[in-house]
Amino acid sequence: MRYEAPDTLEGAVALLSGAPGEARILAGGTDLLVQMRADVFEPALIVDIKKIKETRAVAEEKGGWRIGAAVTGAELKEHPRLKQVWPGVIEAANLIGSTQVQGRATMGGNLCNGSPAADSVPALIAAGAVATLAGPEGRRDLPVEDVMLGPRKLALKKGEFVVSFLLPPRPPRSSDAYLRFIPRTEMDIAVVGAGVSLTADAGGTITAARVSLGAVAARVLLVPAAAQAIVGSRLDRPAQDRLEAAARAACAPIDDKRGTIDFRVQVAGVLTRRAALIALDRARTA
Amino acid sequence: MAKHHIEATVNGDAMEFLCETEDTLLDVLRDTLQLTGSKEGCSSGDCGACSVMLNGRLVCSCLVLGCEVAGHRVDTIEGVAKGQALHPLQQKFLEHAALQCGICTPGFIVASKALLEKNPNPTDTEIRYWLAGNLCRCTGYDKIVTAVKDAAVALRKG
Numbered sequence: 001m002r003y004e005a006p007d008t009l010e011g012a013v014a015l016l017s018g019a020p021g022e023a024r025i026l027a028g029g030t031d032l033l034v035q036m037r038a039d040v041f042e043p044a045l046i047v048d049i050k051k052i053k054e055t056r057a058v059a060e061e062k063g064g065w066r067i068g069a070a071v072t073g074a075e076l077k078e079h080p081r082l083k084q085v086w087p088g089v090i091e092a093a094n095l096i097g098s099t100q101v102q103g104r105a106t107m108g109g110n111l112c113n114g115s116p117a118a119d120s121v122p123a124l125i126a127a128g129a130v131a132t133l134a135g136p137e138g139r140r141d142l143p144v145e146d147v148m149l150g151p152r153k154l155a156l157k158k159g160e161f162v163v164s165f166l167l168p169p170r171p172p173r174s175s176d177a178y179l180r181f182i183p184r185t186e187m188d189i190a191v192v193g194a195g196v197s198l199t200a201d202a203g204g205t206i207t208a209a210r211v212s213l214g215a216v217a218a219r220v221l222l223v224p225a226a227a228q229a230i231v232g233s234r235l236d237r238p239a240q241d242r243l244e245a246a247a248r249a250a251c252a253p254i255d256d257k258r259g260t261i262d263f264r265v266q267v268a269g270v271l272t273r274r275a276a277l278i279a280l281d282r283a284r285t286a
Numbered sequence: 287m288a289k290h291h292i293e294a295t296v297n298g299d300a301m302e303f304l305c306e307t308e309d310t311l312l313d314v315l316r317d318t319l320q321l322t323g324s325k326e327g328c329s330s331g332d333c334g335a336c337s338v339m340l341n342g343r344l345v346c347s348c349l350v351l352g353c354e355v356a357g358h359r360v361d362t363i364e365g366v367a368k369g370q371a372l373h374p375l376q377q378k379f380l381e382h383a384a385l386q387c388g389i390c391t392p393g394f395i396v397a398s399k400a401l402l403e404k405n406p407n408p409t410d411t412e413i414r415y416w417l418a419g420n421l422c423r424c425t426g427y428d429k430i431v432t433a434v435k436d437a438a439v440a441l442r443k444g
């Protein structure tokens with residue numbers, strides 16, 4: 001098994017596209033090393049992308065924020081500004097694993113691990129985040145909701161990898177929230193996850209929203225019908241009921257040891273409503 | 287394939303070692319550098335027995351490749367005591383009997399030290415959340431939390 005740690009995007013792309021066998025990206029390694037040990041993967045090549053500056057940077061760009069794919073959860077939490085602008089994204093990233101895992105785990109890895117239960121992904125999708133990919137044909141941008149196709153299946157072509165995420169500019173009175181259900185208080189895989197991002201006007205009426213659900217389908221879902229259910233409302237009880245119904249209608253979960261279909265559908269509605277209420281509350285002072 | 291030749295700073299000393307790509311930092315510490323204080327519990331990042339500091343950040347050394355630490359700084363349990371003088375955390379773990387079999391203890395000490403450097407006066411809840419990635423299967427957590435709080439008091443007094 002070969003290990004390379006290129007310091008340029010071009011170097012990484014050349015390695016990935018030229019690799020004869022299976023190649024894997026190493027960012028935080030909190031999924032990759034576990035899967036290698038469990039013989040899920042036996043890559044011929046590991047490309048560590050952490051020496052590439054763009055994967056490790058957090059910077060303002062065009063009024064929004066660009067976050068490198070290999071920035072760790074702990075670094076996101078410590079960032080002086082991100083938490084105020086994107087509290088939902090930061091809290092979602094910080095729900096992943098223990099303190100030790102937070103010291104290594106990244107949002108790029110969380111997305112590219114290809115799990116429908118990934119915690120940071122619904123928050124990124126609700127945020128309208130766009131993933132910037134580098135590949136043999138250059139760069140391209142892909143909305144985060146289009147990166148994952150199904151469990152362990154990504155829309156990335158051979159030689160491509162996620163370099164960074166761009167979170168869009170925030171109008172006044174915008175905020176977000178992410179909630180997940182697990183049967184304990186910490187360190188578990190989401191049974192359901194719900195991310196909501198919204199903007200309100202001065203009177204508290206929601207003018208724009210995005211809703212995303214995790215662990216209720218083969219991929220993390222963007223649910224436009226749920227967003228439509230609350231735009232134009234002040235999230236009064238009828239709007240909350242419409243939101244819950246739309247969230248539940250989007251669910252197509254599996255039964256497994258962590259939750260039944262009925263339970264997941266029920267909880268998806270509840271979490272979406274609660275996340276929306278938190279996001280609106282935050283938006284009032286944002 | 288030839289082994290990787292890695293140079294890193296371990297507990298303040300410049301060290302070099304050879305490793306295979308698949309060798310974890312924990313493998314290197316224990317088997318190559320003979321620093322066996324870091325323990326192998328689960329090898330999947332769940333138990334925290336292999337906790338070390340990598341560039342000042344708490345990580346599980348079982349989830350880091352040896353070749354990733356080239357040019358970086360690694361601090362392990364072996365660097366916590368100063369010669370024969372135990373660190374206050376080590377002393378308080380002893381005083382409060384916060385260990386039985388001791389396998390989890392190096393990880394708890396390294397993780398608790400990282401906490402107290404960041405937060406010198408943590409609440410019980412903050413201690414429990416911070417240490418949620420360190421599992422103890424025999425002592426239970428109450429004595430550990432008590433020892434960490436008492437060590438925090440000692441450290442604040444200086």
